[in-house]
């Protein structure tokens with residue numbers, strides 16, 4: 073990727089020591105030394121903050137731009153049209169979530185963002201839906217926006233492949249076989265979320281944010297953010313910016329990975345404050361894995377004599393517990 077060199081330079085200036093850039097190009101293509109180098113960089117990043125940038129991921133910039141365009145077109149519609157595909161109408165958390173519907177920071181003000189959730193398309197007649205399986209079901213799609221659905225579907229598929237590759241790199245980083253997570257990456261139930269943040273209001277409550285301080289629930293989050301900025305990550309010295317780098321994704325680990333690695337790999341607090349005075353768009357993709365897969369403390373994450381801090385749990389059980397906490 074032509075932009076990766078330039079990108080590496082700009083982040084080291086922007087966020088000082090905080091967030092590394094990992095170049096995924098060539099990973100998993102038969103060059104053991106290259107794979108080891110990626111795994112090594114990933115281990116350092118995951119043990120530190122679990123927050124890093126990825127370039128060389130192979131996601132086409134045009135695809136991202138198209139989805140960003142579709143997101144803006146949808147969020148620009150009148151509220152009644154957006155509410156016609158409200159998440160409240162879905163039994164599996166798909167569709168539109170209005171401004172201030174979520175409060176990610178415990179005890180904080182509601183988040184100044186609106187969103188749209190898309191998941192794996194599972195028809196109403198599927199036995200898993202009939203059995204009431206958590207978060208399984210059909211998506212909702214806005215009417216008269218065929219490109220919205222088409223682009224989201226294509227993006228979803230691309231991001232599943234990207235996330236699967238990162239899980240292979242993570243396995244190597246933990247001194248495991250590259251396919252250690254294959255049960256988790258088989259039929260993953262991921263969530264694509266389109267987000268729109270209006271500019272921070274001048275008369276806002278002092279604690280008001282686009283997205284309150286939180287850690288992500290699940291596995292990997294692969295975040296594309298536009299050029300506006302506003303994402304911040306908590307570090308030893310306080311909140312540090314995680315500014316956009318053209319062509320790079322922000323990747324961070326969720327609580328489930330922290331649990332899986334017995335705390336060796338980190339899920340870190342982050343938040344968004346859109347101080348730019350402009351509209352901000354971002355597209356997080358939550359790679360949460362196979363819902364039935366068992367998350368059991370990884371053996372290479374236990375020091376001699378150490379015992380797991382948590383009992384085994386399935387991906388689905390973990391996610392349900394987390395959803396209950398934020399939407400309670």
Ligand SMILES: O=C(O)CCC(=O)C(=O)O
Pocket residue numbers: 265267283288295297303342343344354355356
């Ligand atoms: O919009 C962003 O930059 C971050 C969003 C986020 O942290 C989340 O959706 O979990």
Ligand SMILES: [Fe+2]
Pocket residue numbers: 286287288293342
């Ligand atoms: Fe997040």
